[in-house]
Amino acid sequence: MKKNSGLFGLFVAIFAIGFGFAYVDSNLISMKTALNLSLGQTVLVINVFIFFMITTLMPLGHLSDRLGNKLFLTFGILGLGIFPLLFALSTNYTWALIFRGLEGVSAACILPTSIAYLTTHFKDFTKSMAYFLFFFVLGLLIGPLLATMAEGYVTWNFGIFFMPVLCLIAFVLTRSLKETKIPGHIDYLGMILSFFATAIACFTILRSLNLETKQIILLSIVALFLFVILLVHEHKHKFCLDPKVLLHPTFIVCALASLILVLLAWIGYFASALYLQNMLLKSPQKLEFFLLCVPLPFILVTIWSAYMDHVKAIGLGGLLLGVGYIIQSFFTLETGNLQIVVSMVLIGGGIGFMLPNLSGLALHSIWNKTKATESSIVLYIQSLSVVIGLTLTGAILRFQGQLQYFRDLAGQKTSKSVGDVIVSFFKTPQKFFSNLEDLTKVFESRVISFLQDEFLEKYRMIMWILVGVVVLIVIMGIFGAKKKKKRK
Template structure:
C-alpha cells in the first residue's frame, strides 16, 4: 500500500511506534540497573556510563543528523535508525561485560539520533493543514510521554519474570514491526537546501565526552586527580572551540542568538533543571528501593509511577494555572512545588522509608514538573521565529537529553564520592573492602557470602547508610537549587509570557 494523503494517520502510527522504542529504552533500563550491576559486577561509575553513553551520543549528534536526514531523505534515515537501534539492542542484551554493554548502548544512541528528528520532520511533511498538524504532534507527544512514564513499570514487569537482558530484547519485535510498517506506508521527503554542521557536531561530541568523563571519574577518585583535571581542561577547550565555531558558522547547529531572549533562556534552564531532578531521582531511587529497601523490580517500578501521574495531572491543569496566575508563576511555582516533593525525601529517607513519603514525594515532585514544563515549552517555541521552529524544537530536545546526561554524571559522581568516603572507614580486609567500594549492589553480594549473621547485619547497615547519605545530600542540593531557580524564574520572566 503506497502512501497517499488519506493514509497520513496510519503513517503517524508508524512514526509513534518507531519513536516509542527510543523513549521507552532509558526509563525501562532504570529499574534494571541493580540487576545489571550484580550480574556484570558493574561499579557505580560504570552504571553511570551505561545510562549516559546513550544520552550523550543521542543529544550531541541529534541536530546535525536531523539536517542530514532533511538533505538525504527522512524516511531513509528513520529506517537506518531503526535498524541501528534494533541491532544495538540485540548486542546490549547479549553483552557479557560492562564494556560490551556500554559500546552497544552508544550505538543505540546513534540509532535514536537518526529516529527522533525524522519522526517530527515526516509529520510536518504529511500533515499540511495546521490544525491537523497540531493534533498529530499532540498525539506524538502523548505517546512520547506515555512510553517514558510506563518505562519503570514495564521494566519491573520484565525483571519480575525474566532477566535484565530482556529490557533490550523487547526492542527487537517493536523495531521490526516499526521498520516494516514505516517501509510500507511512509512517504519519502527531502529538503535539499538543508546544511549539516559536521564540524560543530564533532566538537560537541568531544567536549561533552571529555567533561562527562572528568565529572564521573571525580566521583571515583577526586577533583584533584590529574586525569580528572586534564579531562575537564580538554573538555573546556573543545567547548570554547565549539562556541567560536558556532558563532561563525552560517549553518550552525545551535543558533546562540536565541539565548539572548529571556523567554527562551529561562524556560530552557527551567526544563533542564526539571529533567535533571527527575532523571536523577529515577536513577538513585530504583537502586535504593531494590538493593537497600528490598523491593522487587516490579514493586520499584510501581513506586516510581506517582511521578508520572503527577506530571500528567500537572500538565493537564497547567494551561488553567497560566490563565489564572501567568506563565512566570506557573513555571517558577511548579519548580518550587517540585522542590517540596524532594524536601519530603530529605526528611524521611531511610533504610525503612515510609510508603506515604515515597508515594507523596514523587507525586508532588511530578505535579510541580507538570505545572512547569508545558508553559516553559510554549515560551521557548513562542520566542523562536517560525522559520527556525525546527531548529528550536531540536534544540529543546537536545537540552532535555543533555540535562539528563549531566544529572547522571554530576549527581552520580556526588553520591559515589560520599558513598566511598564512608565505606573507606569500614574496618574489613582489603578484598572485602574492594567489593564494598565497587557499588552498593556488589557490597550486598559480598556481604551475603560471609556466613556470619552478626557481621553481615553490621556491614549491611554501614553500606546502606553510606548510600543513603549520598542520596540524602543530592536531595538537599536539588531542593535548594529548585527553590532558588523557581524564585528567579518568577522574578526574571516577563509577566506577559
C-alpha cells in the same frame, strides 16, 4: 487516517527509545553478571547511550534537514530495532558497548525529526513537546515495570526483544509521512566541531569524579574553545542556525529553565529512591511501587498542560513541585507511606505541568520553517542535564556505598553499649572472640547511626535547595512566557 498512521508511528518510535533506555538501566545487576562486567564497565554501558546520543544529536538534526527528515527517521527506526537486539545477544563487553552506542546514535536520528513532524502536525510547539514527552516518559515507565515483573522468570535481556517488534510497527506506520527537506549546503565543519566539542564536554562531566582538577580545567577550556569556534563559524556562514537567534530572551530563559528542571527531576528522583532504599523500605517491590508515583502523574498531566495558558501551567507546576519537595524535607525514619506517595505524586505532576511549556516556549522562539535543527538544539540542551544528572547520581551512589558497606558488616544491630562490652572482656576473658565481635557490632552500629543522621541532614538540605531552584524556574518560565516572541 493515513496521516494519523504516520503520527502513531512517531509515537511508537518515541516510546521505543524511552523503553529501551530504561529497560537496560533497570537490569544492571543481571546484565553485569551475565556479561561478567566490572562496576566501571557497567557504568560505561549506561553512559555510552547518552554520550553518543547527545554528541550526534545536532549533526544528525542538520543532516536530516538537508538530506531528508523521513530518510533519517527511517535510519533511526531501523537502527533502533537492530542494535538493541545485537546488544542483547552480545557475549562480551566490547560488543555490548559498541551496539549500545549505536543505539544512542539511532535515537539521535529519531528525536529531532519526530519533533519536527509533530510540530508540523499540531502546529503548536507546546503540544508537540507534550505528546513527545508523554510517549517518551511512558517508555521510561513501562521499561522498568516490565523488568521488575519479569525478574527471576526470564533472562535479563528478555524485554529488549520487544524492540524489533516496536520498530517494525513504527517503520510500517511512518511510511505514510511525507519527506521534508531544506535545500542548502551541508555544514561538515560545523558538524565536526559540534561533535568534538560536545564529546569533550560530556567526557569531562561524566568523568569529573575520577579526573584531577587540572585535567577538568584543561578539558573544559578545550571544549569551550571549540564551542566558540563553532558559534563564530555559524555566525559567518549560517548553514545551521544563526547564533543571534539563540540570543532571544525567551530561548535563553526557557531553555535554561528546562535544563534546570530536567536536572532537578533527575536529582529529586534518585535522591528519593536512595532515601527510600536506605531509610524506610526493606522490600524492593515497595521501592518500585513508590518510584512509579513520579512518572505516572507526569504522564497524566503532560498533555493537559499543553492546552493551558503558559503562565498558569508553569505556576501550578511550580507550586506542586515546591510543595512536594517541602514535604520530603520533613521525612524521618518514622515517615508513613501516605506522606511518601503524596510527595512523589506532587513532584511528578509538577514536572509534568512545567516541562512541556518550558520546552515549547524555547522551541517556539527559534523555530524557522519545519526544521529538525532547532528541535535538536532544544533536546541537546535538555540532554546535557541528563549527563550532569548521571554524574551527580554517581556521587550520591558513593555515599550509598559507604552506608551499605557498614550496614552489611554490622548485620544485626546489638543493644549493648561500648561500656558493657569492655566490662565483658574482664568478666569473661575466655570469650575473647565473642566479646570482640560484640565490640565490632557496637562500633559499626554507631557508624550506621551516624551515617543515617548525616544522610538525613544532607537530604533535608538538598530538598530545601531544590525548593529554591523551583522558585527560580517558575520566575524564569513566567518571564519567558511574557516575553514570548510574536510570530506572524
